[in-house]
Amino acid sequence: MAATNPGMATLKPRAARSPAGKAWRQMRTPLVYLIPAALIMALVTFYPLAFQVWMSFTDYGVIKEEGKQTLNRFGPDGQPPPNYRPAQNVGFKNYSDILTNEPRFVAKLGGTFNFWRLLGFNLWWTFSNVAFHVALGILIAVLLNVEGLWGRKIYRALYILPMVLPNIVIATVWRNMFDDQYGAINQLLGIFTGGPVNIRWFNQIEPPIPGVPLPLSYYAMLIANIWLGWPFMTIVATGALQSIPKEMYEAAAIDGATGSQQFWNITLPLLRPAMVPAAMVGIVTTFNLFHIIYFMSGGGPLGQTEIMVTQAFKLVNTQQLFGVAAAFSVIIALVLIPIFLITNRISRATESYDV
Amino acid sequence: MSSVATTTATRTRKGSTAAGRQLKWWQQLLFQALCLFIAATVLFPIMWIVSMSLDPRNIARPTELRLIPPGASLDAYRAVLDRPTANPVTFTELALNSLKLAGGVALFALLIGVSAAYAFSRFKFPGRQYMMIAVLAITVLPAVATIAPLFALLNGIRVSSSLLSIALLIAAALVIGFGLMIIVPALRTGTASGGTYAVGGVALLLSLALIYTAFAPAPGDVFVLRNSLLGVGIAMISGALPFAIWNLKGYLDTIPRELEEAAIIDGASPNQIFFQIVLPLAVPALAVTGFLSFAGGWTEFFLSWQFLTNPRDFTLAMALYNMTGQYAGSVPWSRFAAFSILVSLPVAIVYLLLQRYIVGGLTLGGVKG
Numbered sequence: 264m265a266a267t268n269p270g271m272a273t274l275k276p277r278a279a280r281s282p283a284g285k286a287w288r289q290m291r292t293p294l295v296y297l298i299p300a301a302l303i304m305a306l307v308t309f310y311p312l313a314f315q316v317w318m319s320f321t322d323y324g325v326i327k328e329e330g331k332q333t334l335n336r337f338g339p340d341g342q343p344p345p346n347y348r349p350a351q352n353v354g355f356k357n358y359s360d361i362l363t364n365e366p367r368f369v370a371k372l373g374g375t376f377n378f379w380r381l382l383g384f385n386l387w388w389t390f391s392n393v394a395f396h397v398a399l400g401i402l403i404a405v406l407l408n409v410e411g412l413w414g415r416k417i418y419r420a421l422y423i424l425p426m427v428l429p430n431i432v433i434a435t436v437w438r439n440m441f442d443d444q445y446g447a448i449n450q451l452l453g454i455f456t457g458g459p460v461n462i463r464w465f466n467q468i469e470p471p472i473p474g475v476p477l478p479l480s481y482y483a484m485l486i487a488n489i490w491l492g493w494p495f496m497t498i499v500a501t502g503a504l505q506s507i508p509k510e511m512y513e514a515a516a517i518d519g520a521t522g523s524q525q526f527w528n529i530t531l532p533l534l535r536p537a538m539v540p541a542a543m544v545g546i547v548t549t550f551n552l553f554h555i556i557y558f559m560s561g562g563g564p565l566g567q568t569e570i571m572v573t574q575a576f577k578l579v580n581t582q583q584l585f586g587v588a589a590a591f592s593v594i595i596a597l598v599l600i601p602i603f604l605i606t607n608r609i610s611r612a613t614e615s616y617d618v
Numbered sequence: 619m620s621s622v623a624t625t626t627a628t629r630t631r632k633g634s635t636a637a638g639r640q641l642k643w644w645q646q647l648l649f650q651a652l653c654l655f656i657a658a659t660v661l662f663p664i665m666w667i668v669s670m671s672l673d674p675r676n677i678a679r680p681t682e683l684r685l686i687p688p689g690a691s692l693d694a695y696r697a698v699l700d701r702p703t704a705n706p707v708t709f710t711e712l713a714l715n716s717l718k719l720a721g722g723v724a725l726f727a728l729l730i731g732v733s734a735a736y737a738f739s740r741f742k743f744p745g746r747q748y749m750m751i752a753v754l755a756i757t758v759l760p761a762v763a764t765i766a767p768l769f770a771l772l773n774g775i776r777v778s779s780s781l782l783s784i785a786l787l788i789a790a791a792l793v794i795g796f797g798l799m800i801i802v803p804a805l806r807t808g809t810a811s812g813g814t815y816a817v818g819g820v821a822l823l824l825s826l827a828l829i830y831t832a833f834a835p836a837p838g839d840v841f842v843l844r845n846s847l848l849g850v851g852i853a854m855i856s857g858a859l860p861f862a863i864w865n866l867k868g869y870l871d872t873i874p875r876e877l878e879e880a881a882i883i884d885g886a887s888p889n890q891i892f893f894q895i896v897l898p899l900a901v902p903a904l905a906v907t908g909f910l911s912f913a914g915g916w917t918e919f920f921l922s923w924q925f926l927t928n929p930r931d932f933t934l935a936m937a938l939y940n941m942t943g944q945y946a947g948s949v950p951w952s953r954f955a956a957f958s959i960l961v962s963l964p965v966a967i968v969y970l971l972l973q974r975y976i977v978g979g980l981t982l983g984g985v986k987g
Contacts, residue, residue, distance in 0.1 A: 286744060292888045293741035297749070300734035300863060307856040308756055311767040318767055334773055403656060409649060411641040418653050424660055427969035429917040431935050432958045435942040436667050439951060447666045450683035490659065551760035553920065558942060572762040580924050585766045592763035603758045 315589045319357055321350040324585035327371075334585070350586070357590035372582060375566035376574075382598070385570040388481070389550045395489045397542050400496020401534060405526070407497070408504045419501075426494045434558035437487035441465065441559070448483075468564045478567045480560035488555050496541060503537035504530070543606040550602065571595045671695065671955035678950040694956035702957055703940045703949070705929040709960065716934045719847055719922070720915030722827065723854045724908045725820055731862035732904065736892055738863070739870035740878070750867075756860040762920055768853040769924060775843035782841045786832035790825040797821025800893060813897035816904075844925050853921050858911050865910065869903030870896065906975045913965045934961050 325332045331348045338344040360368040361378050369376045403422070407415055425433070440447045441464040452460040464483040471479050507529065515525050553572045556562060562569035562577070569577075575595060578588035641649070665685045670677065673684075674691035699709045737743075738750055777785075801818045804811075831848070843849040873896065881891050919935040926932060938961060941954045969976065 290743050293737040293743045293746075296733040296737035296741075296892070299730045300859060303730055303855065304753075304756075304859055307768075307852055308764075308860065311764055311771055311856060314771060315764065315767040318770065323766075323770065334770065336774065337776060406649060406652060409641070411646070412649055412653070413646065414650075414653070418657060421657050422660055423970075423973065424664060427966040427973075428664075428962045429913065429965055431917045431919055431938060432962045433663075435938055435954075436663055436958055438942055439954065440663060440666065445679040445681065445951070447662075447680070447683055450680075454683060490663070494660075547758050551762070553760070553762055557920075558939070572760045575760075576762050576765065576920055576924075579766050579769065580920075585770060588766040592766065595763050596759060599758055599760075600755075603755060606758075 315592060318350075318586055318589035319593050320352055320354060320590075321586045322353050323350040323589070324587070325583040332583075334583075353586070357587045358594070360587065361590060361594065368587075371584070372578075373566070377566075380567075381569055381571065381574060384481075384568065385550060387477075388568075388570060389546055391485060392488050392492060392549045392552075393542055393545045395485070396492040396496045396545055397538060399489065399493040401500045401531075401538065403493065404497045404500035404504055405530065407501065422494050422497060424494075425491050426498075430491070430554040431558065433487070433491055434554045437483075437490075437555075438465075438559045441483045441487075465560050466564055468567075476567075478564055480563060480568050484555055484559050484568065487559060488549070488552065491555070492545065492549070496538070496545070499537055499541040500534055503534050507533050539609055540606075543609060547599070547602060547606065550599070571598070667955045667958060670952050671959055673952055677952050678948070680951060694950070694952040695960070698953050698956045698960065702953070703937045705932060705937075705940075707929055707932060707937075709957075711930070712932060712934050712937050715847060715931055716916050716918075718827075719851055719854070719918065719933060720912045722824075722851050723858050723915045724911035725824055726851075726855060727858040727862035727911050728866075728904055728908050729817075729820060729824070731859055731907070732866055732897070732900065733892070734863045735866035735870055736896060738867045740875075740896075753860045753863050756857070757864050759857075761854075761857040764856060765853075765920060765924055768856060768921070769844060772844040772849045772853060772925070773842065775849075776840050777843075779841050783832040786828050790828035790832070793821050793825040793828065797825070804893060811894060811898045813901060814893060816901065817893075817897065845927055845931075847926075847931050850918070850921050850925050853925070854915060854918060858914065861914075862907050862911055865907045866900070866903055869907070870900060873899050902975050906972055909968055909972055910976065913969070916965055917961065 321333075323333050325334070326348075329348075331346050333348060333350040336343055336347055359365065364377055364379075406412075407418060407422075439445075441449075443449065443461055443463045443466065446464070448464070449460045449462055452462070462479070465480045467479045470477055471482065511529050511533075512525055515529060520528070550570075551572050552570070553576070556568060556570050557573045557576065560568045562573050571591070572595070575588055575591045578584050578591055662685075666683075669685050669687045670680060671694050672690040672692070673687040674689045674693070675687075701707070702709055702712065738746065738753075797818050797820075800821075801814055804814045843852070877895050877899075878891050881895055886894075917935045917938075918933070919939065922931075922933045922936055923939065926936070938954075938957060941949045941957060
C-alpha cells in the first residue's frame with residue numbers, strides 16, 4: 264500500500280477496473296488508519312452500549328426482596344456465591360416502572376422519584392443556565408470590547424479563571440460557600456444586612472418564590488453555574504466581535520443609528536453564527552452537568568433538583584439496580600438524540616456563514 | 619488585538635458614535651465600576667478558598683468572612699500533604715494514582731485517536747459520514763450513562779495475577795513493536811522529525827508503564843479488573859477515545875493541505891505524509907487534546923468512586939469528595955481549601971499556558987459539523 268494513495272481525497276484514483284475494486288481501493292488506506300480505534304471502540308464503547316440495552320430488559324443488580332445478586336458470579340474460591348442467580352428477563356418492566364412512576368419502584372428509590380418532574384427540571388435547568396451564560400457572555404464581551412477602556416488585558420486575564428479550575432473543585436467550593444452555618448455567602452449577606460443570616464440553601468423545602476416550584480438549592484446552583492459558565496461564552500463572543508469590521512459601525516453612525524440600534528442590528532446578528540454552536544455545546548454540557556448537582560445539592564431537598572445523570576449514578580451507586588439504571592440511561596440517550604440532531608443540523612447550517 | 623484596534627482607530631473621525639474614540643470620563647467610570655464588580659464576583663470564591671487555606675488559625679469552620687487572613691501559615695498544606703483523609707494514604711499516593719489514570723488514558727487516546735482522526739479528516743470513503751456521526755454521538759452521551767454496563771462487564775473479568783502479568787507484558791511488546799515500526803523506517807530514510815521522536819517516546823513510556831504494572835505486587839491471588847486503576851482506565855477510554863478522535867479531527871481539518879498535495883506530487887505515500895508532514899504539524903493539537911483528556915482524568919470522580927474499594931487505589935477526586943458535604947465529618951475547612959488548591963493548581967497552570975489553543979479548539983469542534 265506504499266506506492267499508490269488511492270483514498271487521498273485530493274487525487275483522482277487511477278482508472279477504475281470494476282466498481283467493487285474501486286470501492287476497495289478507496290477504502291484500503293483509511294481502513295488501516297481506522298482499524299486500531301475501531302477495534303478499541305467496538306470493545307470498550309459499542310459493546311458496553313449494546314450490553315446496556317440488554318441489561319435494561321433484565322433485573323441485573325442486587326435484588327433485595329429475594330436476597331440475591333447477579334453481579335458476582337464467582338466468589339473468592341472460584342465457586343458461585345450462595346446469593347448468586349443469573350439475571351432474568353423482565354421485558355419492559357424497568358421502562359414502565361420509570362415512565363409511570365410505579366409506586367413500589369418509587370418507594371425503593373426513597374419515595375421522592377418522579378420521572379416527569381425530573382425531566383422537566385433537567386430541561387429547565389439546562390435552558391435557564393445557558394440563557395444566562397449566553398446573555399452575560401455577550402454583554403461582558405461587548406463591555407470588554409469598548410475602545411479606550413482601561414485595563415482590558417487585565418480583565419480578560421482575570422475573567423478566564425473560572426474556566427481553568429476543575430469542575431469538581433468549583434462544585435465543592437461553592438457547596439461550602441453556600442453552607443448554612445459557615446458559608447461565605449450567608450456571612451456576606453450578614454455584612455450587608457447587619458445581622459446573622461442563616462439561609463438554609465440546600466435544605467429549605469418551601470420554594471422561595473411562591474408559585475414557582477423551584478427550591479432554594481436550585482438558585483444556589485444556578486449562581487454557581489453562572490459563575491462557571493459565562494467566561495466561555497465571553498471568549499467565543501470576543502472572537503466573533505473582533506472579526507466585525509469597524510466600517511460597519513461607522514457607516515451605521517453616518518446613517519444616524521444609535522448605539523442600541525447598532526447593537527441589535529449589527530452586533531447581535533453578526534455574533535449569531537459563533538454563538539449558536541457555542542450555545543449548543545453549552546446545552547449538551549449543562550444537560551449532563553453531573554458535578555455541580557451531585558456535589559452541591561446532591562439532588563436535594565427531596566430529590567427536587569435531581570437531574571437525569573445524577574439519578575442514573577445513584578441507581579447504580581446507591582440502589583445497585585443496574586437493570587433500571589441501564590433503562591434509565593437508554594432513556595437519557597433517547598432524550599439526547601433529538602438535542603444532538605438539532606445541534607448537528609444547526610451547526611451545519613451555520614457553516615455557510617463561517618469565514 | 620489592541621494593535622488592530624489602534625490602527626483602525628486612526629481612521630475613525632472624532633464625534634462618531636462608532637467604537638474607537640476617547641471615552642467620556644463618566645463612561646470610563648461606569649465601565650470600570652462594572653468591570654471591577656465582575657472581577658470581584660470572579661475572584662470572590664478563589665480569594666475565599668486561598669485565604670482559608672493560608673489562615674494561621676487552622677480553622678475547622680470559618681465563623682466570619684475574612685478575605686485577607688491575619689498572618690499566613692502553610693500548616694493546612696502540610697497536614698494535607700501528609701494525610702488528607704481518614705484513609706492511610708498520603709497526598710503523593712493519591713496524586714500518583716490520578717496521574718497514572720489521567721496520563722495513561724490521555725496517552726492511549728492520543729496514540730489511537732490521531733490515526734482515526736487523520737482518516738476522517740483527509741480521506742473520502744464509503745460510510746465515512748455514518749462513522750463520524752457514531753463517534754460524535756458518543757461524545758454527546760454522558761459518561762455516567764454507561765457506568766452500569768462498564769461496571770458489570772469489567773466486574774466479570776477476573777484473572778489470576780500471573781496471567782495478568784503475562785497479558786501486560788504482551789501488551790508492552792506490542793506497543794514497543796508499534797513504536798519501532800514508526801521510528802525505524804524514518805531513521806533509515808533519514809526523515810525522522812520531532813513528531814517521530816515524540817511518538818517513539820510516548821510508546822516507550824507506555825511500554826515501561828505496562829512492564830512496571832506487570833511486575834508490581836498484586837493485592838491478592840484473584841485480580842478483579844473492575845477493582846483496579848487499569849479497569850477504571852479502560853472504562854474512561856470508552857469516552858476519552860471518541861472525544862480525542864473528534865477533537866483531533868477538528869484541528870486536522872484546519873491544517874492546510876498544500877504541503878500534503880506537494881508531497882503527493884513528489885510521490886510520497888499516505889504513510890509518509892502522515893508521519894512526516896501531518897504529525898509534526900499536529901503537535902499543538904496533540905498537546906491540547908492530550909491536556910484536555912488529562913484534565914478530565916485528573917479529576918475523574920464517578921467511575922473511580924463506583925469501581926475502586928482499595929484505599930491504595932484511591933484518587934484525588936475521591937479524597938476531595940470525602941472532605942465535602944455529608945462526608946466531611948471533622949475535616950477542617952482549611953485543609954479542604956488547601957487540598958482543592960493543590961488539586962487545581964497543576965491543571966490550572968497548564969490551562970493558562972495552552973489557553974489560546976484550547977479555546978480555538980473548543981469553538982472549532984462546535985462549528986464544524
